[in-house]
Amino acid sequence: MKKRYSAILLIIILLLMASGLSANKKNAFTITSITFEGNSVYKSRTLQEVMVTTASKFLSPAYYYPEVFIEDLKNLALFYQQNGYLQAKINDYSIERNEEKKQLSISIQIFEGEPTYIEGISVFGNSVFPDSTLMKKIGLYKGHLLQQKKVQDATYTLLTLYANAGFLDTEVVPGIKINDELHRALVDFRITENEQFSIRNIIIRGLEITKKKIIMRDLTFKSGEIVNYSKLLASQRALYLTGLFESIFIRPVAIDSLSSEKDILIEIKEKVPGEFNIGVGYGSIDKARIFAELLYSDLWGTAQKVGLSGKLSYITRKIEVSYTEPWTFGVKLKTDVNIFATYNEEPGYDVSEYGGKVIVGKSLSKYSSASIAYRYERVHFSHVKVQEFPDKYSSNLNSLILSAIHDNRDNIFNTTSGHVLSLDSEIATSYEKTTNVFGRLVLHGKYYAPITHTTIIALSLEAGGLTLFGNSTNIPLNERFYTGGPHSLRGFSYRKVGPLDNKGLPIGGRYKLVNNIEIRRTIYKALGGVIFFDFGNVWNYMKDIKKEPMRSCPGIGLRFATPLGIVRCDYGFNWFPKNGEPSGKLYFSLGQTF
Template identity: 25%
Template sequence: MLVAFVAPQALLAASPALAQSTQTPSSSPASGTAAQPATQPTNEAPQSGLLGPILDLFNPSRVAAREPPTIDATPYNLSFEVKSTDRDVRSAVEDASNLERLKARPPAGAAGLIRRALSDGPAINAALYSIGYYGSNIRITVAGNSPDAPNIFDIVETSRKRGPVPVVVTVDPGPLFHFGRIAILDANTRRPLPDAPSLASLGLQPGEPALATTVVRSETVLTNHWRDAGHPFARVVDKDVVADHAVRQLDVSFYVEPGPRATFGRFSVNGADFLTPRFIEDRIDIAPGTPYSPDVLNRLRRRLLEYESIASVRIIEADHLDPDGSLPITIEVSPRKPHYIGFSASYSSTDGSAINGYWGARNLFGGGETLRLDAQVSWFGQKSDAVPDADPFGYKVAATFMKPGIITARDDLLASAAVLREVTNAYVREAGTFLAGIRHRFNDEASLQISIDLEQSRVEDTTGINDYFIAGVPFEFNYDNTDNRLDPSKGIRFTGIAEPFAQLGDANGVPTLLNARFSTYYALDEAKKYILAGRVAAGSMLGADLYDIPPQRRFYVGGGGSLRGYDYQSASPRNEDGIIIGGRSYFEASFEARIRVTDSIGVVPFFDMGSAFASEAPDFDEMKYSAGIGLRYYTAIGPLRFDVAFPLNPGPDDGSYGIYVSLGQAF
């Protein structure tokens, strides 16, 4: 069995409430609301505790039970009579009903019940509009009478003496409407706009169900279409929405004012006093006269936020163009706290446990520099197969430094050094490491880093104790055009490394490491509820025999970061005694279907394959396979991952399943 857990450094959650108002073909009477009087809380309500938010998610009555009781509560029995066999219609009605949503919390007095009943009509009507029903007939009765009857309060008071007040919601949704005539017109000339987006891209094709939500969403699509085409002041001025009941169609006319086409003009910066002069200006690589594009501004914002010293970036577009047709832009930045501390922890039944404490400094010398110091202690949790009498205790003390703009604004200096002791099933290592290089950013998506890689180590494995000196020059190319670092829905990622070694243990000549990783992501729908994700990785050590390569520089496969369901490093070559020794090449591949069930919950069926090989090139006849299912809980900083994986062709030394918990997707 394999159980792995990674505790993130910080876990933030946000639950923003979004509200929108739309014009609809018909109107409904307004309704008011009244505040509930305060009372003393009860001591018998269930407590929230650590798991309270999760329990509340699946049992809303817990929330109601924790609230103080209502004074003069008026219980009621609610029933729905929906004249439709369509489940979506009934769900829309019940989800929109205040009477249904708040039935566990009886209202205060007869007036409270009547207010609740009156608010249901407009809410249900709007919900039916959202799914394409514009001819509905909604009737609500309280104790057999209309809630606006003259003597309704007396009727309710009489009824409540006999028990809960009966409330009946009767809904005849009428026929489903479809889109009819759709027009995208110039707001000034009232003539069709020639460069308008297609109706298919708006979801407004004639004959399709006329969802009100699609109409509302189309306004944003229209505005973004013209803004993307270089019109910063584009807007939908008005729209006509007409429900033709005779033919059961919804005709929609949008009146759009694209506004003038613009170029980027002067950029001004506010709030950057905490950085060296022109730090922000030097990183605005948008030349005056460049055609206006909101995507260009978004990429600039994301690029500036990659600097740890900067807490926020706000880009403000002017409300007018300069005489030359250019748009002035103001960039406001704010600093993050200069110092931070924290800790992280991990657990695995085979990899061992670790606790890490760290201290960091941001904007160390005023130029955006960062320094982080880490101190980690670890416990392997079992005897190493290669060194059974080894102390399972490990440690790592490390320092990482980054200096932006070492040569130009596109060039950053990165350096890290560490002293460590590492215990695995294949070897036990004590080492000092140093890596320093310069990373050049070609653009927002591509970068190349050239470094110096040094290591002095003492390693014990099945061959005994050996001292190794390693000196290499890694070239690392990265390309990433995904839309989200922790939870991408589109784009690709690629990392390629070529590292020739001047010294690599006992290897002669110039052995060279080649390693590449590629992943791609594709959303099947606009709401990004269904995402396909794939990953392929492969590597080889050229020009060196297996036992001439230091054990820590060989390839290993197995575990949550490579082949789920198999123990750490277990899908790797072994010696005649069955002890893991690592390989000269490897291959891995993964496929996931990421499915959102709700806004915060998702399931992920997945399939992994991979293995390390003693040969210089992968031997696909020795591949290992696994499959499993994952659960995702989506937070403001990324998904919380829980995966269960099962080996499909396990060997005699492999476990039966693996469990993994971490922050972020598997890849």
């Protein structure tokens, strides 16, 4: 009990200490509030987001800097003017100071004025594209507010349209005529189309290891085509995604002033293909652990990758050999082959697995992909303490897996916005004394969104089901669903939520539902805080859901960003503990929970 309260107290003290670290000037005033008067078009929250100066919040004091505040006032007026309120201005502002407490409050008076609307839109100088095509692309409409950003976006859209048709030297000049009395505006775009260019030669510079054909297969353009600027950018992105290059620049270069052709120059700087990584860490489940990896990412200059990795911890030993071919048989299908040997000590049993997995996948779009996989494993269970199972036994497993994923996260290691949605469907055959055939379906979703510039909300959902086919009676222990611990329900012991035997050991289940909600907030530089709520359970049968409802646990935690990744400490409260369960758990680990 003392350990539990000590852990909670430690986290709270660190959070409070961190909130005071930002006070780098003793004489600086903290801002208690910022209010706006005269605003009806935009809410105060929207206007606050325009400003750098903010009001203090819990564990996050904000300080007043006069020079920054003056720039904020200019930006507020500019924000209105760029969104159609050309007469908007800051009428006045007032600051009330409390010298004793070193606090102040700010009040800003705004004059919004009348909005200016678009009266008409015109294009001049075009012959390649008709007016109707250009007007659709422009995206400005009569009667809409005059917004400077939309005019700029329309200019860029027209330039891109022409550049994708080979007119690389096209000029687009927007013009705006404003009637201040009527608050109306005429917008026109004057276009100088100039000459259309086609591709003569593709020139590649900087290759030392990678073969030229590896570059050429990822290009979406070829000699003789009309230059398409979007294809140049898409090709540049595709080459970056191979992971072979430090830098890539693709650009058209002139042959001479009279030619209607251009060469496409690809300038490349290759990465060193060999790589050795080693790391150490600590987690509440693994305890001390060490990881080592040897990679070579450009085998024989063909972009094929080979690797050898190993992991050693208190409960796990693993060694793995991997091979990746990004273009299988000359088709853009990625093939991964993994051969592995692992040993894990789990609650209730130890398991050794030897086998391999082959995955063939294809990118469907910028954010989506699908794959099919086959895995084969020889599995040996030892020190089995779970009831109704022998102390030692072995099984072979074959399975076929179909997967699909959509992932548009901004950063896979420390996400601040975006979402992931994945679906895995598997059919497996397990050979023990008898043959068992079972299927697995798992849906996993994650969602991240910023609430403020220092706070994000993160949501995770995992739902899965297992089913037996024919006369099958058993699903191997290591293939069942488990939950509880640092990556699922953090108020409970590892794998201790769900079906247990008479000894209190987890036996796993056939249905799983786990939800996680986190509010993540940056406190000071590399230090962050988290408030979370986890709920879910594992069941053997659907009818058990009524008997064993979902378990839940709120909690708090700390995050510390290091050059090697996120270090996290979480304390989850088990607010309705059953007999033998702890009233909470403290976990240390690396990386975000999800």
